[in-house]
Amino acid sequence: MEPSLPALLGTLIVAGACFLACLTLITPENLRDHGPYFMAHRDDQMVQYAYELLRLPQRATDDTLQVLILSSSATHEALAPERRVNELLNERFGRPVQVKLLYCGTLHHFEMLMLADHLPAAFRGLVLMEVSHKSLQHDRAMIETMFANPRIPLPSPAAESVFDDMGLAYETNVGGNYFITFFKSYIVRPRAVLNVVTGPPRIPPHMAMGWRPPTEREWAGIIQRRFDSLQRYVDNHEINYELYAKVIDRLRSPGRVEPVLITVSRNPRLMEAIEADPTALSAFTRFQTELDDFAARMDVPLWNPMSEVALEPGDFIDDSHLTDRDAQEQVTQRLVDHVVAYLNEKFPDAGPGQTQGGQP
Amino acid sequence: MTKARLVGILFQSFILGTLLFIAVCQLFAATSGARIFRYQAF
Numbered sequence: 001m002e003p004s005l006p007a008l009l010g011t012l013i014v015a016g017a018c019f020l021a022c023l024t025l026i027t028p029e030n031l032r033d034h035g036p037y038f039m040a041h042r043d044d045q046m047v048q049y050a051y052e053l054l055r056l057p058q059r060a061t062d063d064t065l066q067v068l069i070l071s072s073s074a075t076h077e078a079l080a081p082e083r084r085v086n087e088l089l090n091e092r093f094g095r096p097v098q099v100k101l102l103y104c105g106t107l108h109h110f111e112m113l114m115l116a117d118h119l120p121a122a123f124r125g126l127v128l129m130e131v132s133h134k135s136l137q138h139d140r141a142m143i144e145t146m147f148a149n150p151r152i153p154l155p156s157p158a159a160e161s162v163f164d165d166m167g168l169a170y171e172t173n174v175g176g177n178y179f180i181t182f183f184k185s186y187i188v189r190p191r192a193v194l195n196v197v198t199g200p201p202r203i204p205p206h207m208a209m210g211w212r213p214p215t216e217r218e219w220a221g222i223i224q225r226r227f228d229s230l231q232r233y234v235d236n237h238e239i240n241y242e243l244y245a246k247v248i249d250r251l252r253s254p255g256r257v258e259p260v261l262i263t264v265s266r267n268p269r270l271m272e273a274i275e276a277d278p279t280a281l282s283a284f285t286r287f288q289t290e291l292d293d294f295a296a297r298m299d300v301p302l303w304n305p306m307s308e309v310a311l312e313p314g315d316f317i318d319d320s321h322l323t324d325r326d327a328q329e330q331v332t333q334r335l336v337d338h339v340v341a342y343l344n345e346k347f348p349d350a351g352p353g354q355t356q357g358g359q360p
Numbered sequence: 361m362t363k364a365r366l367v368g369i370l371f372q373s374f375i376l377g378t379l380l381f382i383a384v385c386q387l388f389a390a391t392s393g394a395r396i397f398r399y400q401a402f
Contacts, residue, residue: 007369007376014377015384187385 026179026186028054028154036200040189043207045073046151047189049104049111053154056100057120065097065347066123067339070112071130073207074264076103078306078322080332081205088332092340097125106134109243110147116158116250119257126342127251128260128303129244133287136240137232143239144169153185162246166239206328208321222319223273226266230274230283237287241294248298258346261295262335265306267316301342305334 031038035051056068067089069075079085079101086099104111112129138146147163147170163170179186186192195201204210214222248259265271274280295302306322309331315324322328 004369004372007372010369010373011376011380014373015380016377018378018381183385183388187382187388190382 022179022183022186023177026182028178031153032058034200036203037195038186038189038192039195039201039203040191042201042203044189044201045104046185047153048203049102049107050152050154052100052102053114053118053152056115056118056123063122063124065095065343066125067097067099067128067343068115068126069099069101069103069128069130069262070107070115071101071103071128071262072107072132072135073103073105074132074320075130075262076101077206077208077320078264078328078331079335080325080328083205084329085332085336088336089339092336093343097343104152108138108143108146109135109240109247110143110156110159110162111152112247113159113162113250114152114154114156116247117154117156119251124256124347126258126260126339126346128262128339129247131244131261131263131291133233133284134229136237136244136287137229138240139232139236140168140239143243150182150185153182155181158250162243162250165246166242206323208317209323211317211321211323214318219269223270226270226274226319227277227280230280230287233287234283237290241290244294245298248300255346258342259300260342261291261298261300261302263291263302263304264320265304265311267313267319268311269313269316270319301338303335303338305331305338308334 026038031047031051032054035047035055038051039047069079080088082099082101085101086097089097089099102115107130115127147159147168160170160172244261251257251259274284292302309327311322311327315322315327317323322331
């Protein structure tokens with residue numbers, strides 16, 4: 001059998017055509033308009049977070065107050081589905097208000113900053129940001145490494161500007177083309193090509209309900225990892241609080257954007273383990289005190305609706321994720337109580353067609 | 361060139377071209393692409 005020059009040329013042409021297709025089809029516009037098609041599976045939260053951010057300007061079409069909840073899966077799983085949160089909030093508030101849950105596993109502070117790049121000019125309302133000891137545990141080198149290898153396939157001038165302010169190192173995006181810049185995010189998602197045939201994945205409101213509870217051995221590992229992250233919090237919290245402060249400063253615009261911090265409660269079983277370990281307990285107590293101080297210093301409310309509900313170990317599937325529907329409903333009710341009170345305080349006369357404080 | 365040979369060349373080009381594209385991308389992504397997922401959860 002002899003080598004075939006036409007076959008070799010054909011191979012190169014097809015490979016070139018694939019590259020050209022990626023250059024022209026994998027674009028922020030297509031990600032915004034056909035986001036679910038880019039997801040590798042139904043729990044591909046990184047792509048979901050990216051296209052939900054890109055869609056935000058399309059959602060703000062009038063002066064309706066909005067509430068954005070930026071969180072990890074812990075808060076997302078603790079709340080009722082987005083439709084129910086909207087329903088409850090509109091019912092209690094009495095004026096139109098739109099809620100959007102934006103989440104991604106262990107959402108980092110610099111990923112929250114991406115919101116500043118996509119926040120609609122017409123946005124008025126609250127931005128709730130989850131904060132936990134897990135989101136305050138990374139050292140400078142880890143933050144730089146994570147930012148250099150972005151999970152969320154979106155450029156973020158706001159995050160780069162904050163990194164500049166804080167002297168954090170990052171590589172400037174060299175590719176003018178979106179696919180070339182973020183090809184690493186897409187090349188690890190070859191499964192997404194099949195969405196063209198099978199249709200995009202259907203995203204359920206909650207993921208954790210389908211999970212298997214950890215075995216006893218896995219529990220031991222979870223508890224040890226939480227102890228480790230508490231220790232990392234003690235070692236590294238300063239730079240992370242500084243980043244959260246930058247996020248709040250970038251987003252805050254009185255009468256237009258009011259930032260709020262929310263935190264979560266963990267499974268009582270994990271809390272028992274923490275209380276039984278003096279080092280972990282000391283770190284956790286320190287985290288709670290310092291988080292309270294930080295919120296006071298930044299003049300933002302700090303809410304923990306989960307702490308206002310009597311949660312049992314059986315309400316969780318693991319250490320962090322609430323799966324009991326009644327518990328989710330109660331947590332949602334407590335959160336809505338806070339949101340309604342704060343909206344009334346900050347936007348007392350707001351309604352369709354009105355603006356506050358002369359802000360655009 | 362016979363019709364069978366033409367079909368063979370096209371089929372081979374399509375399969376090998378696609379695989380070549382994926383292989384080159386994986387090569388570029390190999391060092392850091394996997395890190396994207398490594399930091400998803402702690």
